[in-house]
Amino acid sequence: MIKGMNFDMEEESKQNLWNFDEEIRLSWERCKGNGLAHRDLPKIETVSEFELSDIVKNNQILIDFALPYMMKIKSLIPQHNSVVLLCDKECVIFYKLGEAPLLAKLGIEKGHIVRENNIGTNSLGTCIVIDKPIAVFGDQHFLAAFKGWAGVAAPIHAMDGRILGALGIYVKEEDANYGMLGMVILAAKGIEDQLGLRSEYAELEAFNRRLFEFNNDIVNTASMLSHEIRNSLSTISAYVQLLQLEKVLDTLRADKILTEVTRVDKLLNDFKSLTRPPQRKLMRHSLNELLCYVVDLMLAKARIGKVDIKLMMPEQNVYVKVDKGAIQQVFINLIENAIQAMEKGGTLTIRLLRDERSGVALIEFEDTGMGIPEEHLSDIFKLFYTTKKGGSGLGLTLCKNIIKNHNGNIRVQSKVGVGTKFVIELPYVE
Numbered sequence: 001m002i003k004g005m006n007f008d009m010e011e012e013s014k015q016n017l018w019n020f021d022e023e024i025r026l027s028w029e030r031c032k033g034n035g036l037a038h039r040d041l042p043k044i045e046t047v048s049e050f051e052l053s054d055i056v057k058n059n060q061i062l063i064d065f066a067l068p069y070m071m072k073i074k075s076l077i078p079q080h081n082s083v084v085l086l087c088d089k090e091c092v093i094f095y096k097l098g099e100a101p102l103l104a105k106l107g108i109e110k111g112h113i114v115r116e117n118n119i120g121t122n123s124l125g126t127c128i129v130i131d132k133p134i135a136v137f138g139d140q141h142f143l144a145a146f147k148g149w150a151g152v153a154a155p156i157h158a159m160d161g162r163i164l165g166a167l168g169i170y171v172k173e174e175d176a177n178y179g180m181l182g183m184v185i186l187a188a189k190g191i192e193d194q195l196g197l198r199s200e201y202a203e204l205e206a207f208n209r210r211l212f213e214f215n216n217d218i219v220n221t222a223s224m225l226s227h228e229i230r231n232s233l234s235t236i237s238a239y240v241q242l243l244q245l246e247k248v249l250d251t252l253r254a255d256k257i258l259t260e261v262t263r264v265d266k267l268l269n270d271f272k273s274l275t276r277p278p279q280r281k282l283m284r285h286s287l288n289e290l291l292c293y294v295v296d297l298m299l300a301k302a303r304i305g306k307v308d309i310k311l312m313m314p315e316q317n318v319y320v321k322v323d324k325g326a327i328q329q330v331f332i333n334l335i336e337n338a339i340q341a342m343e344k345g346g347t348l349t350i351r352l353l354r355d356e357r358s359g360v361a362l363i364e365f366e367d368t369g370m371g372i373p374e375e376h377l378s379d380i381f382k383l384f385y386t387t388k389k390g391g392s393g394l395g396l397t398l399c400k401n402i403i404k405n406h407n408g409n410i411r412v413q414s415k416v417g418v419g420t421k422f423v424i425e426l427p428y429v430e
């Protein structure tokens with residue numbers, strides 16, 4: 001029985017799982033074919049210091065991933081006359097843990113090339129040739145000089161199956177066991193998994209970068225297009241108004257064209273806001289003043305829709321640090337939605353409160369409109385979600401983005417047939 005093998009292992013070896021007799025025979029054939037004889041001394045070939053440091057540099061990631069495994073293996077095998085090694089696919093040993101001076105004299109040393117045709121059958125060199133794990137114990141080595149030593153090694157592959165190198169252990173023959181082969185196989189598998197994860201991560205990163213660039217291209221093209229279209233729209237509306245003045249176009253038709261022109265113009269404007277970088281100029285503003293200004297702006301529309309706007313605010317100004325234009329846009333969108341939701345008129349109550357406990361200003365927009373069915377409440381902030389003929393579904397997406405970019409929050413409560421309340425929270429400043 002081979003030392004370290006229990007009965008089951010011996011059985012497995014009979015079934016060829018741990019039996020390398022055939023691989024050893026083939027390796028010996030190759031050695032003979034290369035003109036080696038059993039009594040030859042190992043032909044020691046080395047790379048220069050310069051080449052070795054280059055190899056180390058090129059394999060740094062492999063070393064980083066392999067080192068924890070190599071240290072663990074080293075702690076589990078005899079401390080004297082044992083080495084744990086990494087070689088590249090050209091069989092150059094480029095990393096070594098432990099010392100075995102007599103073994104180094106035979107060519108198993110950092111910077112040495114352990115190819116089969118230099119030093120005969122040996123675990124590292126042979127494992128690279130056959131691209132499989134192997135154990136080479138004692139006189140299984142082709143050169144008699146290796147009698148008394150044992151090696152186990154397993155190849156390490158890149159994601160695409162290319163062989164990168166091998167991990168191996170060399171010990172005195174009396175210290176060798178097949179458990180060591182299990183260790184290098186497991187370690188090589190662990191290193192391959194980490195290399196795989198790393199390359200998947202790198203691919204993902206590259207993909208993300210491409211996506212980001214692609215997104216930038218789309219945004220740039222879209223804003224250029226939207227700019228061009230809005231220019232044309234203003235020319236069209238100027239000509240329509242001219243034709244109307246000259247009585248070439250009757251008012252009804254002219255109004256229809258102008259309404260559509262205004263709709264497309266608003267759509268493009270909202271789209272532009274969606275793609276514009278967040279928070280352009282943050283300044284301290286009074287919410288009281290911003291609300292008064294917007295309500296004033298919307299009074300005419302509200303009157304046409306028979307909507308009464310009630311504005312309730314504390315006497316003391318509540319200040320926030322915001323992009324004025326963006327926040328005004330949010331208020332306008334919410335007031336427009338409320339007016340549109342009260343088809344037969346109603347009341348829109350706008351309340352401003354200062355919540356001392358949480359440090360936020362609360363701005364509520366409560367209407368007495370048709371309400372939103374519960375199953376649609378989670379849809380209303382989604383891009384392009386609209387239930388309106390001629391709506392674009394950009395308004396609330398825009399509101400949410402702007403508020404989020406100001407470290408705020410926007411939420412909604414609604415009851416069909418009773419009304420809807422939007423609540424904005426924005427951190428206030430003194």
Ligand SMILES: Nc1ncnc2c1ncn2[C@@H]1O[C@H](COP(=O)(O)OP(=O)(O)OP(=O)(O)O)[C@@H](O)[C@H]1O
Pocket residue numbers: 270333337338341367369370371372380385386387388390391392393394395396397420
């Ligand atoms: N106050 C409200 N009452 C009832 N439903 C509302 C209210 N506000 C928004 N909604 C619902 O949410 C949908 C999305 O609103 P949003 O403002 O994003 O788009 P829109 O008003 O349809 O179009 P636009 O982009 O022109 O504003 C509306 O179509 C409507 O169904």
Ligand SMILES: [Mg+2]
Pocket residue numbers: 333336337395396
């Ligand atoms: Mg809207």
